[in-house]
Amino acid sequence: MATAAAHHTAQQTGPQAYGAQSGVPDTACGTDDTAAYQRAFDAAVAADERVEPRDWMPDAYRATLVRQIAQHAHSEIIGMQPEANWITRAPSLRRKAILMAKVQDEAGHGLYLYSAAETLGTSREDLLDKLHTGRQKYSSIFNYPTLTWADVGAIGWLVDGAAITNQVPLCRCSYGPYARAMVRVCKEESFHQRQGYELLLALSRGTPEQHAMAQDAVDRWWWPSLMMFGPPDDESAHSAQSMAWKIKRHSNDELRQRFVDICVPQAESLGLTLPDPDLKWNEERGHHDFGAIDWTEFWEVLKGNGPCNEQRMTQRRRAHDEGAWVRESAAAYAAKRNDEAGAGRG
Numbered sequence: 372m373a374t375a376a377a378h379h380t381a382q383q384t385g386p387q388a389y390g391a392q393s394g395v396p397d398t399a400c401g402t403d404d405t406a407a408y409q410r411a412f413d414a415a416v417a418a419d420e421r422v423e424p425r426d427w428m429p430d431a432y433r434a435t436l437v438r439q440i441a442q443h444a445h446s447e448i449i450g451m452q453p454e455a456n457w458i459t460r461a462p463s464l465r466r467k468a469i470l471m472a473k474v475q476d477e478a479g480h481g482l483y484l485y486s487a488a489e490t491l492g493t494s495r496e497d498l499l500d501k502l503h504t505g506r507q508k509y510s511s512i513f514n515y516p517t518l519t520w521a522d523v524g525a526i527g528w529l530v531d532g533a534a535i536t537n538q539v540p541l542c543r544c545s546y547g548p549y550a551r552a553m554v555r556v557c558k559e560e561s562f563h564q565r566q567g568y569e570l571l572l573a574l575s576r577g578t579p580e581q582h583a584m585a586q587d588a589v590d591r592w593w594w595p596s597l598m599m600f601g602p603p604d605d606e607s608a609h610s611a612q613s614m615a616w617k618i619k620r621h622s623n624d625e626l627r628q629r630f631v632d633i634c635v636p637q638a639e640s641l642g643l644t645l646p647d648p649d650l651k652w653n654e655e656r657g658h659h660d661f662g663a664i665d666w667t668e669f670w671e672v673l674k675g676n677g678p679c680n681e682q683r684m685t686q687r688r689r690a691h692d693e694g695a696w697v698r699e700s701a702a703a704y705a706a707k708r709n710d711e712a713g714a715g716r717g
């Protein structure tokens with residue numbers, strides 16, 4: 372694994388991958404002319420070229436990417452907890468196998484994303500330390516409990532559905548490693564979304580008790596899923612700059628609206644009701660109107676006061692501590708392999 376220092380050196384001295392196409396001034400290639408680098412970077416972003424790890428980039432662009440990608444990675448691994456809660460109680464072998472595969476996929480997504488963040492000169496150890504000490508966030512959605520089996524379906528349909536709506540545009544993010552990680556993540560999330568939908572459909576068409584359980588899960592997960600897209604545009608601190616940098620391609624409210632419009636007909640097909648009396652088609656806007664989101668609840672969850680914040684963090688720190696021997700063994704094995712390779716060369 373490369374160190375932060377190595378990345379930093381590579382960033383300063385490496386080739387300008389986007390410069391060749393976007394006319395980076397020759398003088399900028401051999402000098403410390405920040406203004407020229409900045410112009411080349413702006414031109415590359417304007418031309419929809421990808422920024423790669425060794426390219427020059429503004430410090431604030433790098434910091435924003437680390438913040439967002441780290442938060443995204445942390446969400447994937449914390450997101451394993453609410454669903455893993457049901458692995459031992461899945462109602463059939465088939466459901467258990469599907470759920471185990473899904474939870475493992477989330478771990479894989481975390482790995483792609485930590486790797487993408489590392490290309491920006493940070494390390495996985497540092498990012499995990501920031502998560503464990505509360506200096507970096509994870510998605511608000513994972514601070515809600517999974518009370519019944521139907522919650523596994525609601526997470527797949529709504530939470531993974533919201534994640535896909537948010538992440539498909541991230542496949543066109545200006546930062547190459549993040550955009551490429553998103554392509555595979557989105558493919559897997561689509562499968563997750565379908566399994567959630569299919570699970571809810573089975574419950575909805577089952578006994579009256581099963582139908583009621585599916586409805587109750589949708590009632591509890593609907594509003595927190597809408598909050599996943601982040602605060603309203605006029606309260607979104609980072610959106611304007613992230614959109615200018617083409618990290619984000621759409622605003623929080625645009626994606627939230629898209630998600631609502633997708634879910635309404637799907638809920639009808641499921642035979643379930645979305646818990647919002649104000650939800651109705653607006654012919655003029657060509658979109659569904661929907662009720663007010665409780666943003667006080669959202670900010671409280673972000674401050675650590677959601678129903679499961681403490682439980683999630685305690686479990687995460689415990690899993691990290693209990694996994695110390697795996698990290699130590701892997702490092703010892705890598706060192707041994709290195710020594711053997713060195714001896715072979717000598």
Ligand code: BYC
Pocket residue numbers: 438439442443444446447448449450451477508509510511512526530531534537598599600601602606607608609610613619623673
């Ligand atoms: N939760 O200026 P804004 C999954 C924070 S995992 C917590 O709009 P931005 C899955 C935001 O960080 C999917 N915090 O921010 C896994 C900022 O605070 P800081 C996770 C939130 O970055 C397992 C402040 O509020 N997806 O699908 O422009 C099983 C102001 O916000 C949230 C991603 O991470 C939130 N919901 O936009 C199943 C997608 N929203 O950092 C499923 C990648 C906002 O200044 N991330 N905040 O302290 C993004 O697309 C963007 O970061 C966001 C927020 C749209 C989330």
